[in-house]
Amino acid sequence: MGGKILYKKWQCLKKRLREIYDLESVIAVLTWDQNTHMPPGGAEARGKQLSVLGELAHQKKTAPELGELLEAVESEPPFLSYDSDQASIVRVAKRQYLEAQKVSTGFISRFYEHIAKTNQIWMEARESNDFGKVAPCLEKTLDLSREYASFFPESEHIADPLINRSDYGMKASDIQELFHQLRRQLVPFVDEITQQPASDRSCLLQAYPVQKQLDFCKEVIAKMGFDFRRGRLDLAMHPFMIGFAAGDIRITTRVKEQDLSEVLFSTIHEAGHAIYEMGINPAYEGTPLHNGISCGVHESQSRLWENIIGRSREFWSYFYPKLQARFPSQLGNVSLDDFYRAINHVERSLIRTDADELTYNLHVIIRFDLELALLEGKLQIRDLPEAWNERYKTDLGLVPPNDRDGVLQDIHWYFDFIGGVFQGYTLGNILSSQFYQAALKACPEIPEQIVHGNFVPLHAWLKENIYQHGSKYTAAEIVERATGSSLAIEPYMEYLRKKYYNLYLSR
Amino acid sequence: MGGKILYKKWQCLKKRLREIYDLESVIAVLTWDQNTHMPPGGAEARGKQLSVLGELAHQKKTAPELGELLEAVESEPPFLSYDSDQASIVRVAKRQYLEAQKVSTGFISRFYEHIAKTNQIWMEARESNDFGKVAPCLEKTLDLSREYASFFPESEHIADPLINRSDYGMKASDIQELFHQLRRQLVPFVDEITQQPASDRSCLLQAYPVQKQLDFCKEVIAKMGFDFRRGRLDLAMHPFMIGFAAGDIRITTRVKEQDLSEVLFSTIHEAGHAIYEMGINPAYEGTPLHNGISCGVHESQSRLWENIIGRSREFWSYFYPKLQARFPSQLGNVSLDDFYRAINHVERSLIRTDADELTYNLHVIIRFDLELALLEGKLQIRDLPEAWNERYKTDLGLVPPNDRDGVLQDIHWYFDFIGGVFQGYTLGNILSSQFYQAALKACPEIPEQIVHGNFVPLHAWLKENIYQHGSKYTAAEIVERATGSSLAIEPYMEYLRKKYYNLYLSR
Known part of the structure; x- marks a missing residue:
């Protein structure tokens, strides 16, 4: 030709x-x-x-x-x-x-x-x-x-084509094995931590005027790199990120007047997703490359910003004085240290999106297992609320008082197929630590720069190694290229152990 | 078959x-x-x-x-x-x-x-x-x-196919003739009224908190019949109504903190459009009948609600105490009579959407004439601002100080074809009086019911005679069926004369 x-x-x-x-x-x-x-x-x-x-x-x-x-x-x-x-x-x-x-x-x-x-x-x-x-x-x-x-x-398993839609190349059997390994290490660790006296989060549970909460969040995400000329923040029942083009990437959040953590971490989370999409090579617009590569990698970015960064002492060293200035009557007498402990409070709870870093994956694994049972025909829809409540009792020691706080809480099954989406959250948690470890290796000054409100070194590494590529490489290729190894849970468990031992066991 | x-x-x-x-x-x-x-x-x-x-x-x-x-x-x-x-x-x-x-x-x-x-x-x-x-x-x-x-x-005239898009069946030559008649009566009447001492509208030009203005407007339009389960109100630079389905019809408005009339009449105007669309037979959804029939008829509804009803003494007999209760420091000492005069202030001005009932049509006729000149090749785009300013000087005695308040003020030429839209506003004004006269003939109790906050008799007549039909009948057919005669300017001029003689010449 x-x-x-x-x-x-x-x-x-x-x-x-x-x-x-x-x-x-x-x-x-x-x-x-x-x-x-x-x-x-x-x-x-x-x-x-x-x-x-x-x-x-x-x-x-x-x-x-x-x-x-x-x-x-x-x-x-x-x-x-x-x-x-x-x-x-x-x-x-x-x-x-x-x-x-x-x-x-x-x-x-x-x-x-x-x-x-x-x-x-x-x-x-x-x-x-x-x-x-x-x-x-x-x-x-x-x-x-x-x-x-x-x-x-x-397909090997009925869930595989559904998983392929969001985490191309992953198989139900691989994920089950991975989640099994993770659960084996996580369950005793959650036990160990929750046996300690819980940190006090009452400073978060005061009356915070809604509009002022939103204004602060806008300041935070703009600093992180969210570009308001190319995006917006709105309210929705269930926070989400959605992109229409390189120049129009939107997030939603939700606000509780009596719980400051709701809007803070929902917004930072969704902004993490948006910053990823905003960082894709704009020349890819209009092609299938102009998309985050997978649920797992996408979630690694939202969770990296939400947890590893957004719940770190460095992050709040910079932002906490600004937050105090906006809410002097609520936080004027609360120290950075107490605030840091409050936002890293660990407690078995009912709502996935409110869960702390440690228990979060237990929520995901419950949903993943229930999805597989439904798809395999081992569980009927009519029995789903009961199965849900039973698993919550077994895994988290709690029974939802009603379906709103149980099986009706998440939008996913009511907005997409059943199967193939929830696994991405835990894959994302695992990957977030792997990516951050690699970023730190390349730029050890990242945490110190964050203390000074400079997110550029972290942002630049993420853009260079992940964001810009969009869907050019597969998730497995991105992980390999950015970290030099394949998906592994060790960096994640190491991160959790270090952080939560320090918080709960070295007091 | x-x-x-x-x-x-x-x-x-x-x-x-x-x-x-x-x-x-x-x-x-x-x-x-x-x-x-x-x-x-x-x-x-x-x-x-x-x-x-x-x-x-x-x-x-x-x-x-x-x-x-x-x-x-x-x-x-x-x-x-x-x-x-x-x-x-x-x-x-x-x-x-x-x-x-x-x-x-x-x-x-x-x-x-x-x-x-x-x-x-x-x-x-x-x-x-x-x-x-x-x-x-x-x-x-x-x-x-x-x-x-x-x-x-x-087509007879280059503008006819463009006019057909919005006012099917009308011809440029007919409209020119109609506008000529109207202008001949309107110009001396505007002269007569504006030679009188202007009414005082300073009560409207105070600081009114934006959110409270919007809240009041929502109360008003809900009472008029705007159904918030099937619509919404948002802010936009240029107010408009837009429908997506029988159950999703939206309007936008704009608010000036220092001018209460802006949001009041923009919102009532757009709500008039929306109430029309909300009243179309829902069985027509999904067919070409589920649409207002023409710009002229659509505008007759927005102008009927905005002016004939929304600027009437009956309307404010009901709503003014509620408005005073919301804004006691601004309006507590302003009588209904003074407020009524304020909202019917007549003054030659630069902005079409802010214009009073009497001068409004002069703005429209300027645009219509300029459109025809552009389409006919008698006027070049580069000369448009000058031509605009000249016509404003001739017809309204004012020269815009800048293009923002001149040729850039309206969205229409920047969002659609040039030609075929503006005529609808004046056709709508003419029709609004014809329809209202017919409604009064059928239900003489309409004004008295509005004093008591009952909009049902008016709404029912409009729905029965106009709204429900959507695009089933042509505009000409609707006018004939609803009023028993064809388009005519007499009821409109009669309405204006009666109202403004009373307001300005009987003091």
Whole structure:
């Protein structure tokens, strides 16, 4: 093929990829609106809108012309080294094309319409604390999740195709083994720590005016690197990050007037996700590379900023005086040390998103196990609340007093497939320590700079090694390139042990 | 054709119309977001998103299969009387199909992309008071407007196809004649009134906390019939109403801390539009009937609520004590009579949206004349600010001190074609009085009920005679059915004379 023809084909390919990117961005705008501003009366029509768009996007993703263009540019190897952007675009686009081909268009549109309805009913069910209201929807979600998996009959486990959607390349069996190892070390450690006198978090549980809380959070995330010209912060029932383009990446948070930690760590967490997306090479906009690579890697960034940085003494050495200045009557007499202990309070609790660093993964492992049981047919939807409560009793020693604080708490099963998302949170925790260890090795001055409010060295390392690449490399490749080794739990356990021994056992 | 086959074809047609409706709703969501929440960095990608969707919607609107289905159901007349919903859906869908067919898909996508860019640049140009910044965009908009008109070579005047988009059936020549008549009566009347001592509006120009202003407006529009479960109110630079579905109809407004009238009348105005859309027969959702029929009729509803009702003594007999209770330090010592005079202050001014009832139409007629001159090639974009300023001097005796308060003030030319929109405002003013006169004839108790805060009789008459029909009847048909006569300026001039003689000449 001549250079001119190849160039033309390449332009046609880019145009098709851009259309897919734009349609997915539009779906994201509709989703953002649905969760932040849409009045209840808009739900039914929103479902239809998402369904039409989902179908159109799927048609574009599976168009034979796209397949032909991918073949054509792929068969001209001279300029395509693995690391080149062009080769990477073709590689990732082709993988997505082959995957999309397996799923019928009718399925996608049924799924979108179902999910929009389910999401609305979940909000009502959660409000009225009535799992029964949303259970029929959830049964259909489970059927649809199984149907999705059935499009990939070559899979080892029914959950694998679902996991592939968010953590490409990971298998249910690998994750089970990893979580098993982690749990074996974590459970006795949580026991050890929770036997110590708990730290006092009452300083956080005072009345903090809502708008002032939000204003402080905006100051914090701007300093971390969140660019408000290219993003916004809104309120939503369930905090999330969503990107529409390189220049429009939004986060949501939630505020409790009587608990300052809610907005602080939700916002820092979501900002961590957003900073990742804001750092992707802007030249990738309009291609499948302009995305965080996986749930695990994405979550490693939100958790790194939320926990390793956002709950560190260095971070608050810089921000605490500013926080005190905003809330003198609440915090004027609380020392940095006491505040640091308060935000690292460990306690077995019911709500995943409120959980501390140590117990958090136990929440995730419960959900992961329940998902597998549902998908494998070993657990029925009607028995889910009971199974949930039993596992909470066994693993965390607590029984939820109602479904709102139990099985209805998280949006995920009511907004997506059942299976394939929760594992990312714990993978992210594990990776966050691996990445931070590597960053420290390269730039040992990071903590000292943070004390002075300088986040540039950390941000620069993350951008260089993770953010800029978007989806160019697989998660496994990113981990290997950035840390020199593969996914491993040791750095994470080491980090937890050091921090929490210091906090709880060296007093 | 057998009944079964016809039924099936009818279902296929409804599905296709629903898809078009949903895609247009999605475009509306993107537009709403663009004008309320989108960060500046999102503008470029938003243009691409709108362009892709505009192209897809246009493809759906011009699909040959749609034309065939319309032919098929249309050729089976037995059940299709003119007044039936089915016949009306087919009639309106066919008209839109034939119109869309004339416009090339490539044109639509170029237009959307251009407009998104122009809109963003307009905001910057307005901010920095620099017409030159947006002039090149506006030249292209003019070219595109002419190109659009050229798709309808059978038109009498270049502006007719543009006017048809919003006021179907009206012609540039008819409007010129109508505006000429109106102007002949209005100009001497404005002279007469403005020679009287102006009413004192200083009570409105005090410091009113922004949030409290918005809260009051929400109370007012809820009472008028705005349903917050099916809509929302947000802030935007330029107030507008936009509907996504029967259950999701949104308005925006703007607030000035130092001028209470800004938010009051902007909000009531937009709520008037929204109440119209909320009152359309919900069974029409997903069809081309689920839309206000024309700019003129739409504007008649916003102006009826804003002016005839919202600036009436009856309205404020009910609401003014509530307003005083919210703002005791500002209004405690201002009588209802003084407040009524303040909100009906007449003064020649520069900003259309701030103009009083009497001078308002002069602003519109200026824009309409300038549009025609631009389209006819008698005026160049580069000369537009000067032409604008000259006309303001001639017609209103004022020269804008800068372009922000001049040619950059309105969003319209920077968000749509040039031509075909402004006439609707004055048509709306004329119609508002015609409709209200008819409503009073049918229910003479309307004003007395409004004094008691009961808007039901008025709302019911409007819903019965206008709202419910959506686009089932043409504007001309609606006017004829509701008032028993065709468009006429007498009721409007009579209303203005009676009100303003009373206010200014009987003191």
